[in-house]
Amino acid sequence: MSTKNRIRLVVQYDGTDFCGWAAQSGQRTVQSTLKEAVRQISDDVNEIIGASRTDAGAHACGQVCHFDTANPIPEPNWVRALNDLLPGDIAVQDSKRVPQSFHSRFCATWRFYRYRFAIGTRQPLRSRYAHTLWKPLDLEAMSSAAQTLVGRHDFWSFSEETPAEANTVRELQSVRVRSVRDEIWLDIVGNAFIRGMMRRIAGGLMEVGQGTRPIQDFPDLLHTERREGIFRPIVLPARGLCLMNVRYGRHPKDFRENSTNEDE
Numbered sequence: 001m002s003t004k005n006r007i008r009l010v011v012q013y014d015g016t017d018f019c020g021w022a023a024q025s026g027q028r029t030v031q032s033t034l035k036e037a038v039r040q041i042s043d044d045v046n047e048i049i050g051a052s053r054t055d056a057g058a059h060a061c062g063q064v065c066h067f068d069t070a071n072p073i074p075e076p077n078w079v080r081a082l083n084d085l086l087p088g089d090i091a092v093q094d095s096k097r098v099p100q101s102f103h104s105r106f107c108a109t110w111r112f113y114r115y116r117f118a119i120g121t122r123q124p125l126r127s128r129y130a131h132t133l134w135k136p137l138d139l140e141a142m143s144s145a146a147q148t149l150v151g152r153h154d155f156w157s158f159s160e161e162t163p164a165e166a167n168t169v170r171e172l173q174s175v176r177v178r179s180v181r182d183e184i185w186l187d188i189v190g191n192a193f194i195r196g197m198m199r200r201i202a203g204g205l206m207e208v209g210q211g212t213r214p215i216q217d218f219p220d221l222l223h224t225e226r227r228e229g230i231f232r233p234i235v236l237p238a239r240g241l242c243l244m245n246v247r248y249g250r251h252p253k254d255f256r257e258n259s260t261n262e263d264e
Contacts, residue, residue: 004068007078008098009034011063013090016128016239020056021063030054030090034065037085041078042071051104051246052111055199057238059129062093062112062245066104104246110173110189112245115202115236117184130183131202131240137209139179145208146175146186148218149201157221157232158204160196168194177205184209187244196235204233 011034019027023035034048044067051064073081078095086092101107117137118130126132149158149172156168172190179185186202204221207213213233220226221233 004070005072005075006066006068006098006100006102007075008064008066008096008102008104009078009082009092010094011060011065011090012093013060013063014128015054015057015059017089018056020058021050021052021054030060030063031065033086033090034082035067037082038067038069040085041073041081042069044069044071049104051108052193052243053195054243055196055238055241058241058243059239060243063243064104064108064246066098066102068100102248107248108192108246109249110191110247111193111243112187112189112247113193113198114188114242114244115186115198116240116242117186117202117206119182119184128239129242131206131236133206135210137184137206138211139177139184139209141211141215142177142184142205142209145205145215145218146177148215148222149175149188153222154224155194155197155222156224157227157230158197158200159194160200160235170194170197175201198241199236199238200233202240203236206236207233 013030017028019029021030023029023032031048031050038044038048046067046069048065048067054060075095075097079092082092116130118126118132119136122132152169152171154169159168170190170192172188174189176187177184186205188198204213204218208215217230220230
């Protein structure tokens with residue numbers, strides 16, 4: 001019986017035409033697309049395990065995933081072999097053999113997401129990757145609200161989870177709002193994210209920036225006993241969201257803001 005190798009991939013994709021990361025029957029997803037490409041190369045029928053289950057329409061510069069294979073091709077060759085088969089909206093950036101103890105999801109310590117707001121007239125070449133707003137946002141107010149999210153909190157109000165008993169406690173190491181040319185970027189580094197969490201945080205901060213939600217709502221929404229009567233923030237479209245990077249075992253301050261690759 002041949003020994004299987006565990007191969008780690010760093011993947012970039014335009015999520016516009018994907019129904020998210022996770023495989024779904026009859027749907028085009030990132031996971032199923034990668035799985036079929038691996039099958040064509042090695043005849044292995046193994047799962048592709050991702051570090052984060054991105055939403056339908058969300059993008060990734062540095063998604064990390066792994067799979068096991070008995071195919072002996074050299075580890076760097078997986079990049080070219082897979083990219084020869086993959087469609088134009090997804091590509092492998094790096095491939096590496098890793099120990100069997102490595103797990104792309106459970107070993108990940110920090111994930112870095114970015115949400116982009118484009119300010120001004122809608123531009124078709126950019127609107128696939130940013131949420132367009134006509135009017136400027138109050139950056140100072142958004143930054144003030146964002147800082148209340150840093151730390152370990154119950155993020156139920158900023159998720160799409162509905163059962164009260166769901167585990168919605170997560171830790172955010174940094175939340176940064178900044179102006180970049182005619183855009184506003186929301187950069188968040190956290191240990192893990194609940195379904196819809198990034199898009200609802202972005203929606204809440206947008207409401208603060210528009211003056212339709214007070215900053216005080218943010219700390220109140222993080223406390224079970226104080227969030228009664230406060231409407232949850234709006235969930236923004238996935239097109240403005242991108243998984244930038246995933247880290248394993250390193251301090252989150254090691255994130256490079258424009259990095260698209262993952263290091264062990």
